[in-house]
Amino acid sequence: MAKRDDPDKLSELLGSFNGELLSEIPQHFNDDSIKVERLLLDMVRPDPIQPRRILPDRIHHEFHDGRLTPSQALRELVQIAQVAARQRGHPFKNLLELLPDPDRDEEDIKLTPEETLLKELITLAVTIHQDGQVNPITVVDMTHGVTRLYRIETGERRYWAGWLLKDFLQGFESDGMIDCIVVPADRSSVFRQAKENTARRGLSAIAMARQAALLLLTVNGYEIPAYAVTNDFYRQALELRIPRGTAQEIYAAMGGVDKAYFSYIKKLLLLCDEAMELADRHNLDEGVLRSITGLAPEDQIEMVQQIIQFGLSGKQVEKILHQDEQTTNETGTTKFPKHINDFVMGYSKHVDDFESESLWKAFLAIHRDEHLTHAFLMRLGETAFAAARNYKGQK
Amino acid sequence: MKRTFVLTNHKGGVGKSTSATNIALGIVALLRQAGAANPRVLLVDTDSQSHATLVTTGRNDFDEDNSLYSVLMANRQDAAEIMGQVIVPSKWDENLHVLPASPMLEQAERELQGTAGSPYRLADPLAKHAPHYAAVVIDTHPSFSLLTEMALVAATDAIVPIEPRYLETVGLMNVISKINYIRDGWRIPNLRVSGVLVTKMDRRVRGHHKLLDELSAHPILGKLLCGVIPMNEAVSYAHRYHRSIFVQNPKAPASKAYGQVAGRIVKYMGTSGGA
Ligand SMILES: Nc1ncnc2c1ncn2[C@@H]1O[C@H](COP(=O)(O)OP(=O)(O)OP(=O)(O)O)[C@@H](O)[C@H]1O
Ligand SMILES: [Mg+2]
Numbered sequence: 001m002a003k004r005d006d007p008d009k010l011s012e013l014l015g016s017f018n019g020e021l022l023s024e025i026p027q028h029f030n031d032d033s034i035k036v037e038r039l040l041l042d043m044v045r046p047d048p049i050q051p052r053r054i055l056p057d058r059i060h061h062e063f064h065d066g067r068l069t070p071s072q073a074l075r076e077l078v079q080i081a082q083v084a085a086r087q088r089g090h091p092f093k094n095l096l097e098l099l100p101d102p103d104r105d106e107e108d109i110k111l112t113p114e115e116t117l118l119k120e121l122i123t124l125a126v127t128i129h130q131d132g133q134v135n136p137i138t139v140v141d142m143t144h145g146v147t148r149l150y151r152i153e154t155g156e157r158r159y160w161a162g163w164l165l166k167d168f169l170q171g172f173e174s175d176g177m178i179d180c181i182v183v184p185a186d187r188s189s190v191f192r193q194a195k196e197n198t199a200r201r202g203l204s205a206i207a208m209a210r211q212a213a214l215l216l217l218t219v220n221g222y223e224i225p226a227y228a229v230t231n232d233f234y235r236q237a238l239e240l241r242i243p244r245g246t247a248q249e250i251y252a253a254m255g256g257v258d259k260a261y262f263s264y265i266k267k268l269l270l271l272c273d274e275a276m277e278l279a280d281r282h283n284l285d286e287g288v289l290r291s292i293t294g295l296a297p298e299d300q301i302e303m304v305q306q307i308i309q310f311g312l313s314g315k316q317v318e319k320i321l322h323q324d325e326q327t328t329n330e331t332g333t334t335k336f337p338k339h340i341n342d343f344v345m346g347y348s349k350h351v352d353d354f355e356s357e358s359l360w361k362a363f364l365a366i367h368r369d370e371h372l373t374h375a376f377l378m379r380l381g382e383t384a385f386a387a388a389r390n391y392k393g394q395k
Numbered sequence: 396m397k398r399t400f401v402l403t404n405h406k407g408g409v410g411k412s413t414s415a416t417n418i419a420l421g422i423v424a425l426l427r428q429a430g431a432a433n434p435r436v437l438l439v440d441t442d443s444q445s446h447a448t449l450v451t452t453g454r455n456d457f458d459e460d461n462s463l464y465s466v467l468m469a470n471r472q473d474a475a476e477i478m479g480q481v482i483v484p485s486k487w488d489e490n491l492h493v494l495p496a497s498p499m500l501e502q503a504e505r506e507l508q509g510t511a512g513s514p515y516r517l518a519d520p521l522a523k524h525a526p527h528y529a530a531v532v533i534d535t536h537p538s539f540s541l542l543t544e545m546a547l548v549a550a551t552d553a554i555v556p557i558e559p560r561y562l563e564t565v566g567l568m569n570v571i572s573k574i575n576y577i578r579d580g581w582r583i584p585n586l587r588v589s590g591v592l593v594t595k596m597d598r599r600v601r602g603h604h605k606l607l608d609e610l611s612a613h614p615i616l617g618k619l620l621c622g623v624i625p626m627n628e629a630v631s632y633a634h635r636y637h638r639s640i641f642v643q644n645p646k647a648p649a650s651k652a653y654g655q656v657a658g659r660i661v662k663y664m665g666t667s668g669g670a
Contacts, residue, residue, distance in 0.1 A: 007488055011428035013645045014421055017654030021662060022429055040523055042476045146484045146492045148527060166472075176472060177523060 036136050038177045041070070041163060043148045044139055046156045048228040051210035052197050054156050056080065056114060057277045064228030071167045074160065077118055078168070084112040095168055098122050113281045122169070125161040129172050133158065136179035138196070140188040150180060151226075153188060154196040190218050191253045198255030205289055206280035208254070209268035213237035215253060216266070219246045231276060235269045264290055272297035275304045287314035291321055310375040319372065397525040398664045400532045401550035404570055407537035410556045410594035412446040413630060413640075414653070415534035416487075418554075419451075420639045421657025422530050422664075423490045429661075431529065437482065439463070439533040439549075440496035441517070441542045443504075447534040448495040450637045451485040462497035467507065467516045467545075474520035482524070487639055492528075504541045513541060514581055518549035530664060539573055547577045547586060554590040554621065559603040564613055567591065589663070590621035592656065597626040622656035624649055 015022050046054070048064040055063060055073060063073040078095065085092050088109070092098060098119045111119065137155025152159055158178065165174040194211050197203055203211070213234035218224060220240050225233070242250055251257050257265070264286055270293040271279065279289055284307060291314070292303045303320075306312060312320075347354065363373045402415040419438045426434035440447040441463060449455040459465060461481050469477045478494065485491040507513040525531050533546045547553065553574050557567060571588050578586045593610070597603055611617045624630075625648045633643035640650050 007424070007427065007490075010420075010488070010639075010641055011424040013641055013650070014424045014654045014657060015428040017651050018425065018658035021658045022425070037526055038523075040475055040479060043479060143527075145489060146482050148479065175523075176475065 035182055037180055037182050039139070039150055039180045039182075041159070041166060041176050041178055044137075044150045044152060044159060044178060044180065046152045046159060047193075048226065049214065049224055050152070050154075050156060050193070050197075051207045051214055052156070052203055053207065053280065054117070054160060056117075056281065061228050070160075070163045074163055074168060077114060080114045081112070081118045084115050094170075095122055095164070096126075099126065113283075121157065121161050121164055124157060125164040125169060126172070128158065128161055129165055129169075129174070133179045136181045138183060139180040140183050141185055150182065151188075153183065153193050190214055190224065191249065194253035195255075198253070202283070203255075204280050204283045205265065205268055205286040206271075206276050206284075208265045208286070210234050212250075212254060212262060212266045213269060215250050216240045216242065219243055219250065231269070231273050237266065238269050261286075267293050270294070271304075272300055275300040278304045278308065282308045284308070285314070288312060288317050290314065291318050295321075306375060306379065310371070310378065312372075312375060316369070316372050316375070319367075320375075397528065398530045398552060399521070399525060399550045400530065400552045400554055400660065401535060401546045402533065402554050402556055403535045403543060403546065403574070404555050404557060405538050405543075405573075406557075409537075409558050410592075410624065411537070412442070412450070412534050413634065414554070414556045414592055414594065414624070414656075415532050416447050416451055417640050417653040418657050418660060419530075419532040420487050420491055420641065421653055422532070422661055423488050424641070425657055425661045426529055427490065433527075433529050435490045435492065435528045437492050437494060437524065437528045437531045438485070439494040439517070439521070439531060439546070441500070441546045442496055442534055442536040443498050443500040443542075444536070445496040445498065448493060450634065451487050451491065451493050452483060452495060453486050453637055454495070457481075457495040457497045459497070459499050462495045462499065463517075464497045464499040464503050466494070466520055467500075467503045469520075471512075471519070474516070475523040478520040478524055486637070487642075500542060508541055514544050514548045517545040518583075521549050530660075539577075544577055544581075547574060548581050548583055551585045552587060552589040554592055555588065556592045556594045558595045559593060559597070559600070559606050564609065564616060567610075567616060588619065590660075591616060591619040592621055593623045595626045596623050621659055622652060624652045624656070 046064075053060055055077065059068065059073050059076050062068045062076075063070070068076065081098075082092065090109070095118070098115070099122060100119075135155070135158070137158050138153040139150035139155075140153055142149040142151050162174070162176075162178045165172050166176045194215055197207070197211060213236075214224065216237040217234075217240065220243065222236070247259075251259070251262060254262060254265075268276070268279075268286065268289055271289065275292075275297070278284075278301070284304070288307050289304075292300050295303065303317065306320075307317060360373065360377070363376055364370065367373050367376065400415075400418070402411045402418075404411060416438065419436045423434050423436045438447060438451060445455045445457070448457065457464075459468070461483075463481070465481055466474050466478045482492050482494050485493045507516065521531065531549075533550060535543045535546050555567070555570050555574075557570075574586070574588050578584070591610070593607060596607065607623065611620060627640075627647050627649035629644040629647035630640055630649050632638075633640045636643065640647065640653055644650060
């Protein structure tokens with residue numbers, strides 16, 4: 001008797017009954033090339049380690065920790081966008097209201113990153129519905145036994161657009177499926193993912209930093225986990241070097257960067273979590289972030305906030321930092337830093353002479369740049385407000 | 396379109412479940428032997444008696460939450476997802492998966508009778524899973540009930556198992572015309588009767604030989620004859636111990652016969668553009 005659960009024996013046995021038929025079994029069944037399949041959205045999962053993040057940080061983690069379903073994750077995103085829209089006085093109920101309307105003048109409206117993302121996803125969903133999904137996404141076959149599972153290598157936006165179509169956009173029929181190029185598990189590659197990521201526009205500097213880290217960790221033999229990781233996972237790459245002989249491949253996968261740029265990008269991992277998240281969400285360039293990686297975490301956050309709020313350039317950021325440095329170097333005699341003492345003395349003495357026009361002119365005379373002057377004054381105002389609030393809090 | 400074989404005959408006890416389960420396993424084993432990248436086969440049990448489910452999974456306690464019943468009663472949009480959740484591995488082979496039946500299926504049949512679109516309740520979600528299998532094999536209840544209709548609507552190929560004692564060509568033609576009637580009624584041009592499988596053939600009975608000769612000589616039915624399974628007590632033992640015939644006794648005549656039927660089917664799948 002053949003042993004139970006011995007697949008090879010069984011196959012051999014049937015082979016013996018069928019003799020030469022086996023050699024006739026057409027190549028058809030042996031085709032393991034990469035193929036396009038239409039898969040149920042439920043069987044597809046975004047890659048938790050994908051450097052290009054689509055969802056806001058909190059939703060990203062809750063989704064990948066299994067605390068949110070895809071629909072719930074999108075619902076959270078919609079809620080964040082709705083709150084922002086209401087605050088701007090443009091509340092929306094139906095998601096389709098977010099679609100660009102040629103009759104409306106929308107040039108000046110500055111959307112929050114969440115609104116922008118949602119708007120883009122809806123537009124993508126509607127396009128897919130109207131024109132069909134032109135490009136299949138790339139997924140890795142992680143199927144195990146009867147549990148069919150596919151991990152997205154690239155194309156996560158189309159995945160979320162698919163869910164929008166399925167669960168959110170009323171009146172848009174959807175069969176809940178998505179066209180995928182299925183790659184066998186043993187052929188998945190962080191290098192291919194990196195190339196695809198960097199080949200497209202709009203990879204944020206922080207995403208590039210995560211991408212660089214992932215490649216470095218991989219070539220250094222680190223195991224890449226299958227769950228969402230904290231930034232500390234990527235920061236391990238700060239201590240890693242590019243092993244001999246792999247540099248060209250890494251630079252090419254990063255979209256053809258040079259050695260200097262790669263090291264600048266990598267250094268962005270020095271940013272604290274909050275600064276990183278802000279910078280990623282607002283898609284800040286490496287150029288404006290470069291000089292703040294050495295600051296203390298609070299200062300990083302504050303600078304990033306200012307960069308976002310005032311649209312500072314890399315040069316302007318450097319100037320601000322340089323200024324701070326100069327002033328803090330001179331130590332005062334009182335228990336306050338000298339520059340604060342000077343400012344307070346001056347202001348207290350001449351309080352009645354401080355008025356906006358001359359303040360503007362005086363600042364402008366120093367900085368010779370309206371934008372930068374504006375930034376300084378706003379910052380001054382904010383610091384004053386914070387100081388005043390402090391008093392209130394202590395009462 | 397993925398080849399989906401339905402074993403059907405409204406006569407009871409003719410070997411539908413025995414054939415469905417052993418052919419399904421045979422396809423897996425042959426494809427693996429041939430080095431196919433995807434040798435997975437899905438066995439769908441649409442018979443509330445759950446015999447095919449029991450022998451392949453060792454269980455017959457599937458109910459409203461984890462069986463074909465859940466798929467049939469689900470909302471249209473959710474059915475495919477639920478199907479993915481209720482499919483289980485078989486105990487026979489890692490590449491043989493089972494969509495289990497449940498006694499609850501009788502109730503589903505009553506509830507769905509006459510509701511719009513009910514004959515498609517299996518075909519629609521199955522269409523989303525079938526592409527991931529090399530083939531799908533469906534076992535049916537001995538009747539032309541709504542569930543059998545659903546199975547036929549979901550299928551590309553009907554195989555009719557038949558005992559030699561029922562071999563009157565008239566009776567067989569009746570089964571075939573019933574299948575054709577369903578095909579035309581529901582406009583499923585993909586469905587065809589692609590095989591007649593003679594089961595429980597006893598060479599010692601002279602009448603069996605005569606009937607088999609008649610069948611082979613028939614201009615239509617003769618071409619459809621896809622195998623002859625001898626009457627073999629190993630089949631009964633296999634059934635009792637929930638084993639495949641190949642494992643129960645690989646040397647038994649029925650093992651060889653089912654092995655060859657599976658071989659013919661695999662060849663057919665390859666040549667008919669089925670995969
Ligand atoms: N070739 C065979 N030799 C001996 N016994 C067989 C053979 N084929 C089937 N049997 C036996 O006949 C009985 C009925 O077989 P099976 O359950 O496969 O038929 P069925 O058509 O599925 O029945 P039902 O209509 O009840 O679903 C079983 O006990 C089985 O073991
Ligand atoms: Mg049966």
